[in-house]
Amino acid sequence: MPRQVNLQVVIVQILVIIFLWVNMLLIVTFFKQECFHASARYILFAVMLLSDSLVLIVSDVLLILSYFQLTMHVWLCTIISVVILIYVHVTPVTLTAMTLERYVAICMPLHHAELCSTRRVMFFVLIIHGISSGPCLVIFISFFASASLSFYKQNMICSVEWFFFQTWQHHLRSAVSQVYFLIMCIVIVFCYERIMKVAKAASAENKLSTQKGLRTVLLHAFQLLLCLIQLWCPFIEAAVLQISLELFVHVRYFNYITFSLAPRCLSPLIYGLRDETFFLALKNQTCVCCLSCHLRHVDGVDPG
Numbered sequence: 001m002p003r004q005v006n007l008q009v010v011i012v013q014i015l016v017i018i019f020l021w022v023n024m025l026l027i028v029t030f031f032k033q034e035c036f037h038a039s040a041r042y043i044l045f046a047v048m049l050l051s052d053s054l055v056l057i058v059s060d061v062l063l064i065l066s067y068f069q070l071t072m073h074v075w076l077c078t079i080i081s082v083v084i085l086i087y088v089h090v091t092p093v094t095l096t097a098m099t100l101e102r103y104v105a106i107c108m109p110l111h112h113a114e115l116c117s118t119r120r121v122m123f124f125v126l127i128i129h130g131i132s133s134g135p136c137l138v139i140f141i142s143f144f145a146s147a148s149l150s151f152y153k154q155n156m157i158c159s160v161e162w163f164f165f166q167t168w169q170h171h172l173r174s175a176v177s178q179v180y181f182l183i184m185c186i187v188i189v190f191c192y193e194r195i196m197k198v199a200k201a202a203s204a205e206n207k208l209s210t211q212k213g214l215r216t217v218l219l220h221a222f223q224l225l226l227c228l229i230q231l232w233c234p235f236i237e238a239a240v241l242q243i244s245l246e247l248f249v250h251v252r253y254f255n256y257i258t259f260s261l262a263p264r265c266l267s268p269l270i271y272g273l274r275d276e277t278f279f280l281a282l283k284n285q286t287c288v289c290c291l292s293c294h295l296r297h298v299d300g301v302d303p304g
Contacts, residue, residue: 008253009067015257016060019265023053026272029285035277040116041105042278044098045271047125051090052264058084059260066157074151077158082136084160089132089180091264092227095220096184097128103191106213107198135176142169161234170235177231184224192217216274223267230259 027049036042058080065072105112143163156162164170195217199210233255241248272278 012060012063012257015261016056019261020053020056022265022269023049025286026268026282027053029278029282032285033281038118040101040121041098043118043121044094044101045268047128048091048094049268051087051094052268055084055087056261056264062158066159069157071155072158074154074156077156080158081160081163082140085136085139086129086132089135090128092181092184092224093128093132095223096187097124099188099191099217099220102213102216103194106210107194135173135180138176139163139173142172174235181224181228181231188217188221188224219271223263226259226263233259
């Protein structure tokens with residue numbers, strides 16, 4: 001008997017559609033304006049938007065498949081899980097890179113054009129993906145070392161948790177992720193402290209720009225905090241599962257919306273709206289889209 005769609009699933013789909021629409025609008029704005037293509041901060045911002053959108057789409061598909069108890073081959077689930085694990089870490093690593101870019105722009109302005117050129121930024125994007133692949137490699141090396149050959153022939157409801165057979169694998173995943181986030185937090189604290197020193201010594205003309213840089217670094221720190229909370233969600237859910245299955249379902253639903261869906265749209269939206277240049281481009285792009293839709297509607301009306 002097919003499982004009926006409940007209200008929670010409907011709410012998640014509505015939120016995913018809204019968040020993806022907002023992210024796509026920001027991405028289209030970036031690609032339509034050539035002036036953004038030569039700026040390190042905007043390129044990194046676009047990388048974060050693309051990463052978040054991919055995670056939103058794939059995680060939502062897995063959620064639907066899991067809800068309706070639809071299975072897939074282990075090899076296909078492995079590929080999907082690799083993508084999820086890499087791009088879940090791309091966002092915080094990109095945030096750290098954006099913080100470093102603000103540090104260079106404010107504390108080393110004479111070297112900013114050289115260190116953050118378009119060619120170097122594209123190279124940094126490759127480095128970001130390489131660094132983000134670290135936890136994924138650790139998880140799947142431990143999985144391949146533990147899984148039997150018969151496991152690969154099975155069908156399963158796809159979830160990253162299926163790749164952890166023993167307790168030490170969970171501990172290893174937690175340890176690697178926490179090391180990553182500790183390093184990122186140290187980088188952000190270092191950049192904030194350096195920018196604050198520059199802010200105190202800055203003249204009245206530069207003070208506004210420096211203060212804005214400080215707020216940007218604080219925003220990145222808040223986003224990293226949300227990512228860190230998301231890291232701990234599986235451990236919280238595992239503890240709640242021991243208490244009550246019904247409570248586990250509610251906690252998992254809350255965690256998914258609060259720490260997975262919302263931050264992947266709201267934080268980039270806040271970051272985009274805070275930038276005057278990007279906000280004006282976004283406003284113009286929205287007006288163009290609305291006008292285009294209106295003209296298509298008028299052309300489609302039969303005068304007879």
